[in-house]
Amino acid sequence: MLNNFLNKMLLITSILTLGSILFKKYLFQQNKYKKEFLGFFGGTIGILFFAYPDLIHDNALYIGTLWIILSATSLFGNFSSSLIAGLMLLCFDLIYFMSLDITIISLLFILICGIADILPIRQKYKWLVLNSSWFLIFLSYSKSLSIPVYPFLMICITASSYVLLLLYLIRKNYISYMNLKIQATKDYLTGLNNKRQFNLILKKTFSNLGKKDKLALIMIDIDYFKYINDTYGHPTGDKILKQFTEVLKKLCPTNNISRLGGEEFGILLSNYSLSKTYDLAEKIRSGIQESPFKIDEENTINITVSIGISVYPDTAEDISSLIKTADQALYKAKKFGRNRVNLPLKIYNIKEPAS
DSSP, X not given: OHHHHHHHHHHHHHHHHHHHHHTHHHHTSOOTTHHHHHHHHHHHHHHHHHHSSOOOOOHHHHHHHHHHHHHHHHHHSOHHHHHHHHHXXXXXXXXXXXXXXXXXXXXXXXXXXXXXXXXXXXXXXXXXXXXXXHHHHHHHHHHHHTOOHHHHHHHHHHHHHHHHHHHHHXXXXXXXXXXXXXXXXXXXXXXXXXXXXXXXXXXHHHHTOOTTOOEEEEEXXXXXXXXXXXXXXXXXXXHHHHHHHHHHHHHOSOSOEEEEETTEEEEEEETOOHHHHHHHHHHXXXXXXXXXXXXXXXXXXXXXXXXXXXXXXXXXXXXXHHHHHHHHHHHHHHHTTSSSEEOOSOOOSOOSOOO
């Protein structure tokens, strides 16, 4: 039995590793059906574990498989995960072998998962509750099933712990990878795209433009932000930037918002005409001006922004001039009074006047 179990563990290691690569979106990322998918995934692994390479009637192997799979689905999912996996294994066993004792054990194992799921305890204690309860259930039926108690218990606990450790390491590595990916693409303070990601999105979007497509760029700078930092301190300045980000998200119809550095932000808009871009920029300017920003629990301040816009191919001939002309327009807005929206000096391909 031990050799057979070790061979099965090699199989489950391969399946878990491959599955975590192919189905990482469903196993590790937050989504609506994550728990249900985990149960289905666990049930499928359990059936393969039990049936491969030869389908034989082995009560010890079945209970051991149930023990391992329910332990993993319960601790990494919830009761619905364990219920789906447990019922899949039970139905598979009933189709081929039909045993009353095995059916009762399976249902009791699943019931324990439900009880453990509602207990307000940490995972390590939940693991103890599951394994202790399952051991007592198994002990009650071990003689009728002719399964040696202590060797079986040792194998189940060892195998279950191994699978949990493997899943923990896979999840930990995936979380570390995602954190590094976020750090490489997102601004640490606001959660917006950083400048590197802005440039990547800009290049990708520009390369996919058709002959008649437009690409607008809005560049925003918070007016007198240095004064805010000097007067209220940098922590308050950071707080203002976070609030500014939330207001900007509400005013802007796109997720392509980036923090380009300090108090400067950039927004990319596909297929926006110059007039439509100007209207949106003016909406952002007035929206920011009218929004109160908290500096503490009792006090608020008002801020304003200067905005420069540019639209390819109306005011820019290529990707570099799109950035350059928007930046020039922003500089002009700051130079001539701030709290305003400005266009580039040159208009190439349209007849509408610059505002």
